[in-house]
Amino acid sequence: MSRNLIIGACLTVLFTGLAALSFLWTPYDIEVLDIPNRLLTPGGAHLLGTDHFGRDILSMVMMGARTSIAVALVAVGIGMGLGMPLGLWAAARRGSLLDDVIMRGNDLVFAFPSLVIAILITAVFGPSAVNAIIAIGIFNIPVFARLTRGAALPLWERDFILAARVSGKGAARISAEHILPNIANLMIVQGTIQFSLGILAEAALSYIGLGAQPPTASWGRMLADAQTLVSIAPHVALIPGFAILLTVLGLNLLGDGLRDWLDPRIRVVRT
C-alpha cells in the first residue's frame, strides 16, 4: 500500500468519523449562543475556540462535516446512479442513435459552467442543501456516463462477453453481471474524486449563501460568517478552511492511492 493511500484513508476516516460522531455527541450544543464567551482562541474548555456567537468551533466543524459529506455523497450517488446505467446502455448499443444521443447529451452538460448553473438552480428554487445536491449531482452524471461507456466498450469485444451472449444472456444482464464487476474499481476511484469535488462545490455554494441554510452548520457558511472577523479572530476563518482542505486532500490522496493499488493501468478523468 502506498503512502498516499494510507494518509488519504486516515484523513477520510477522521472526517467521516467526526461526522458520524456528531449524530451521537458534540462537545457543545451549536444552537445555544454564549455571547460572553465569544471569539475565544483555541485551547481550554473550547479546543478550537468559539465563534462570534460563542458557539464551539469544534462542534460546528463536526456538524459541518456531516452536511458536507452528506451533500457530496448524495450528489455522487445521483451521478453514479444515473450516469453508470446511461454509460452501460450506450456501450451496449454502441454506434446506434441511442448511443449518439446519450453521448451528445453528455457533451452538452459538460459545456455548461457547472457553478453558474448551480447558482441558477438555487436562485430559482431557493437556497437549500437539497437544491445544492441536485445542482452538484447533475454535473456528476456525464462524468460517470462517459467513463462507464469508455471502460465498457473494449469489454464488449472480449471473449468472455461473447461466451455470455452465446449462453443466451441479453445486453442488460451482460452489463449487470459481466461488465459492471469489471469496471467497479474504476467507478470507486472516480467516485472518490467526484466526492472531493462535491465537498468543494458544496462549500462554495454555502459560502455564497446558496447551500445549506442556518441553523444547519456548514463549512462554507462558517467561512462566510468569519469573513468580516478575519482581522480580529483569524482562527474562526482558518479552522473551517483547514477542515475543507484536509478532507479534500484526504479524498484526493485516497483516490490516487486506490487507483494505484487496485489497478495501475486505469486512468481517472479530473474535471
Add this chain to the structure above:
Amino acid sequence: MIRFTLGRLVSLTASLIVASIVIFAVVEVIPGDPAAFMLGVNARPDTIAALRAEMGLDEPLIARYAAWVGGMVQGDFGMSWTYKTPVATLIADRIWVSLPLAIYALALSTLVAFPAGIYAASRRGGAGDTAIMGATQLGVAIPNFWFAMILVLVFAINLRWFSAGGFPGWADPWAAIKALTLPAIALALPQAAILARVMRSSLLDMLGEDFMRTARAKGLTHRQALWRHALRNALIPVLTIIGLQFSFLLAGAIIIEQVFFLPGLGRLIFQAISARDLIVVESVVMLLVFTVIMVNFIVDLTYAAVDPRLRARA
C-alpha cells in the same frame, strides 16, 4: 478543415439553442407566477399585472422565448426590473471587472504552471518533482475563496501591500491592476495546480515516444530533445485544459468577487438573485454560458489548426 469547422459550428449552434431553452425553462418552471415571485408576497395585484405586461407574460411561451432570444441576438437583453436600466448596460459596466480578472488569473496560472510542470517532468522522481507535485495536491484541495481570505489577512491586513477589497475603476490602470492582483492570485491557484499536473504528465507521455528516441539518437541532449520536440507535442492536451479552465475561472470569479467586494458580473448576479430580478439572472447566466461555449469552440479550432491528426479523427 472546412468540414471540421462546419461540424463544430453545427454542434456550437445546437449547444447554444439547448442552453437557452434550459435556462429559459428553469426560470419558467418557477412555481406560480414569475411576476409575483419577483415582487414578493406583499405586492399589489395591479403592480403584478403591470410587471406581467412589461415582461410579456401574457404572451404564449414560444413567443416569449423567441422574443428573448431574438432580443439577445441584437444585443437587447431586456430591462432590469430593479435597476430600471437595460440589462445590456448593466453587463457592459460589470464586464470590465470580471473579464480582466479571469484573463489576469489565466495568465498567472499559465505563467506559474508551465515552468513548474516542465521542471517537474524533466526531474521526474527527484526532490523538485516531489515538491511540485505535493504543492499541486494542496493547490487542488484549497477552496479558492478561503485562500482569498488568507491572502487578505496576510497581504492586505498585516503587510498592507494591497487593499482588502473594492475596485477603483480603470481611470488609473495601475490602481485597477493592483486591486485585481489578490483576487487573480486566489482564482489562479487551483487552476495553476491542475495545469502543472497536466503539463507534467503530458510531457512524460511524450518522453516515451519513438520520435524522442530518434532525437536522442541524432545526438540531442535530453534537455534539447525535451524543448525542441516533446514540449510542442505536449501542448495539445494543455491547450484543451486551458480552454476548459476558462469556464472555471469565470464561475470562480463570481465567488471571488464576493470576497473582494468587486463590482463584477458575480456581484450583479447576486444582487439580482436577492432582488429576484430574474431578467438579469437569466441574461447574465446565458451570457456566461455563451462565453464558455465560444471559448471551447475557439480552442477546438485552434488545436485542429495546430494538429492535423485531430481534424482527421473528427
